Amino acid sequence: MTLNTDMQVNRIDDYLWEIPPSEKAGMLVPARIYASPAILGAMDRGVFDQVTNVACLPGIHRFALCMPDGHWGYGFPIGGVAAFDPEDGIISPGGVGYDINCGMRLIRTDLTRSEVQPKLELLMTELFRRVPAGVGSRGFVNVNRREFREVMRKGAAWCIAKGYGWEEDLERIEERGCLDGADPAHVTDYAIERGINQLGTLGSGNHYLEVQVVSDKNIFDRETAAAMGLTGRDQVVVMVHCGSRGFGHQVASDYLKVFEKAMRRYGISVKDQQLACAPFRSPEGQEYFGAMNCAANTAFANRQVITHQIREAFAAVFDSTPHALGMHLIYDVAHNIAKVERYGDGEWLVHRKGATRAFGPGSPELPDCYRAIGQPVICGGSMETGSYLLVGTNRAMHDTFGSTMHGSGRTMSRAQAKRSVRGEQLLRDMKQQGILVKAVSMSGLAEEAGLAYKNISDVVNTVDQAGITKKVAELKPIGNIKG
Amino acid sequence: MPGTFRFLDDIAMADMAFEAEGDSLPALFDTATEALIQSLADPATVAQTWQQVVDMEEPDIDTLLFEWLNRLVYLKDAQAVVFHHVTLAVQAAPDQSAWHLHAELVGAPVDQSTQDLRSDIKGVTKHLYAVTQTGNSWKARVVLDV
Numbered sequence: 001m002t003l004n005t006d007m008q009v010n011r012i013d014d015y016l017w018e019i020p021p022s023e024k025a026g027m028l029v030p031a032r033i034y035a036s037p038a039i040l041g042a043m044d045r046g047v048f049d050q051v052t053n054v055a056c057l058p059g060i061h062r063f064a065l066c067m068p069d070g071h072w073g074y075g076f077p078i079g080g081v082a083a084f085d086p087e088d089g090i091i092s093p094g095g096v097g098y099d100i101n102c103g104m105r106l107i108r109t110d111l112t113r114s115e116v117q118p119k120l121e122l123l124m125t126e127l128f129r130r131v132p133a134g135v136g137s138r139g140f141v142n143v144n145r146r147e148f149r150e151v152m153r154k155g156a157a158w159c160i161a162k163g164y165g166w167e168e169d170l171e172r173i174e175e176r177g178c179l180d181g182a183d184p185a186h187v188t189d190y191a192i193e194r195g196i197n198q199l200g201t202l203g204s205g206n207h208y209l210e211v212q213v214v215s216d217k218n219i220f221d222r223e224t225a226a227a228m229g230l231t232g233r234d235q236v237v238v239m240v241h242c243g244s245r246g247f248g249h250q251v252a253s254d255y256l257k258v259f260e261k262a263m264r265r266y267g268i269s270v271k272d273q274q275l276a277c278a279p280f281r282s283p284e285g286q287e288y289f290g291a292m293n294c295a296a297n298t299a300f301a302n303r304q305v306i307t308h309q310i311r312e313a314f315a316a317v318f319d320s321t322p323h324a325l326g327m328h329l330i331y332d333v334a335h336n337i338a339k340v341e342r343y344g345d346g347e348w349l350v351h352r353k354g355a356t357r358a359f360g361p362g363s364p365e366l367p368d369c370y371r372a373i374g375q376p377v378i379c380g381g382s383m384e385t386g387s388y389l390l391v392g393t394n395r396a397m398h399d400t401f402g403s404t405m406h407g408s409g410r411t412m413s414r415a416q417a418k419r420s421v422r423g424e425q426l427l428r429d430m431k432q433q434g435i436l437v438k439a440v441s442m443s444g445l446a447e448e449a450g451l452a453y454k455n456i457s458d459v460v461n462t463v464d465q466a467g468i469t470k471k472v473a474e475l476k477p478i479g480n481i482k483g
Numbered sequence: 484m485p486g487t488f489r490f491l492d493d494i495a496m497a498d499m500a501f502e503a504e505g506d507s508l509p510a511l512f513d514t515a516t517e518a519l520i521q522s523l524a525d526p527a528t529v530a531q532t533w534q535q536v537v538d539m540e541e542p543d544i545d546t547l548l549f550e551w552l553n554r555l556v557y558l559k560d561a562q563a564v565v566f567h568h569v570t571l572a573v574q575a576a577p578d579q580s581a582w583h584l585h586a587e588l589v590g591a592p593v594d595q596s597t598q599d600l601r602s603d604i605k606g607v608t609k610h611l612y613a614v615t616q617t618g619n620s621w622k623a624r625v626v627l628d629v
Contacts, residue, residue: 136593204603
């Protein structure tokens, strides 16, 4: 097998590969990549270079990981996971990503495709109107600076208190939609000014809101699906992919500059400037952690107010109420985050960058409704091919710090995608496939064409076979909103 | 414009990158600015109803260009605007201890019904970021997070 690296990559089993510390000076632990042979062979050189760079960071525990949707990123690869000793290890914005708490949310309905299809155009128009997307869009939630700081501290709970959601939503959000330790004092005015008007907006790039269908043949585990409120029979669900928008990006940018200087003070050297970091317990590390938690909570709030708008749109179009339509939240989970979590006897600062928490059955962090089955894991595919709902496993708790993949992963640059297909043509082709798209930008639409992504089924089958998450259902798009 | 820019394919798979060149330092700043504002929206579709003046000072040229491009991204979000054109002046302090930029920005509030909006750029990154000079010719490579 030919790989895009000169390093030695040892096979552990059909879905797990390891690069030993001898392959790069400074590696403190091995690097491990979850991939089928075909996916490993297609991975770009950046994955191998970057996951081994991560393995050199101070305080790293056991190994640096990359998931099968991995590809080159800033600092960490996308799909990167690493755990650090909170006492002696570092925290790095490059291990979280610029879009802090970018994540996925899935909402169920009692509606079927046959009920939605006649009103799909109206529904997508209403969703497009209520959930702004694209360059410079502003949300419907108007807050002043004092209120925005409350959003930073309280996350989704702030929204519920304001009437943007249901009390039951909170238990179905990772960390109940609020990370402890958010400290607005460590957020710059620039970040606040970028974020204060963006609550309730999708953004652009690979972010989307999608109306999907779950058919009987696409449910792989009926009992687990039922526990999440999925019954099949062409049931309609709604998926949201977005994060902390410009606010989170500014927090990350601000602290990369702080950490570049701090590294000299603490005598830390890194293989890549975008891995700038500081000791977690240092003043700089704690300040970033406080600001990052603010951005994470704002992202939870963003997805919560978007959920409110989705419920209102469905209620208006179907002349009903969100409760009567059964619009319960299935789950909300981050895939760009750093959190202190307990594994075995110890606590570790786990960085997930384009990787999803996947806690197994019995985890005390899970709500009662999911404790027996494990945590729902939402993995978004391209807008043409569909997405998956999976569930966490105890093997993930042991092998991957309770982590798994987050999406399909790109195989083609944005410029290449735009040369391969025009947005207007893609819009028509997708309509013929039964997928109604509303997009702000035709060039942005072309950049997200399905041909630019890996086949998500191949990626999902890898984590399923590796045992770090199990497939529950495949979700097929019928409507998509893009920035 | 005494400079050119081109978007690069294979530098940042999930994001965007461009290389800007100019036959002088002001020309480099002009072309890099044009590349960024064209990434956000087609300037030909943006009205000229909003104006702002920006003055910045940084210790070196690399930092000045980096911070300036990030300032444009900040203004896009904070004021919900896109840009028609920017008039720039760049000069060194008399003792060369700092570089100063004076910019006059012209654009309009975001309007999806009239503007050809493109990518909602989230920021300029340090990945492979470089500003180089060969004789009188200047070149910058910039990766944008989308």
